[in-house]
Amino acid sequence: MPILGGLIAAVFGTVFVMVNANEPLNPTFGLIVRALAGLALASYLIMAVVALRRGVAAPPSPADRGASWFGVKYWLVVVGELVLFAAGSAVLRLLDAPPQTGVAWVAFVVGIHFIPFASLWRQRSILVPAYLLTAYGLAGLIMALTSAVAWTPIVSGVLSGLTLLAGSLYVASRPTRSDPANSPTAN
Numbered sequence: 001m002p003i004l005g006g007l008i009a010a011v012f013g014t015v016f017v018m019v020n021a022n023e024p025l026n027p028t029f030g031l032i033v034r035a036l037a038g039l040a041l042a043s044y045l046i047m048a049v050v051a052l053r054r055g056v057a058a059p060p061s062p063a064d065r066g067a068s069w070f071g072v073k074y075w076l077v078v079v080g081e082l083v084l085f086a087a088g089s090a091v092l093r094l095l096d097a098p099p100q101t102g103v104a105w106v107a108f109v110v111g112i113h114f115i116p117f118a119s120l121w122r123q124r125s126i127l128v129p130a131y132l133l134t135a136y137g138l139a140g141l142i143m144a145l146t147s148a149v150a151w152t153p154i155v156s157g158v159l160s161g162l163t164l165l166a167g168s169l170y171v172a173s174r175p176t177r178s179d180p181a182n183s184p185t186a187n
Helices: 003-020 027-054 072-094 101-120 124-143 149-178
Strands: none
Touching (some): 027 149
């Protein structure tokens, strides 16, 4: 995944955490989680800049991938995602679902939108956040039907955000970890 893709995931992950790390979480714990999300985003930005300056973060050429990273197929997936957001939100409103179902629906849709990217970008590792976010979204939708509805933003929002941030940090650290100049035997 290119640095831009990791940046998108890191920013949205941070937003997920910042917006949803509220009650019923202990306020101090919520503040700590939000601070960690901000630190993770800052760390991602630093690692991305370092990788770009060293020239190890450039995505493979289109000839190597068979298509550009953000070509027509990418935008078709994004448009499909937006349609699912709107349609699902409308259905949830018609069903008079609790407001907390909104974040669960977003997590579910964001999760499933990663599935075609795994194939499109030939990056099976993208399936990890795809399945996790999809599961967090489904769990939140189910929780919204129970007395645990107040925890839906924590499960579907905060956990989704932390997953996106962890994935972004993993992606940003890969060029550094795979660079032979950084291996202990290279010194």
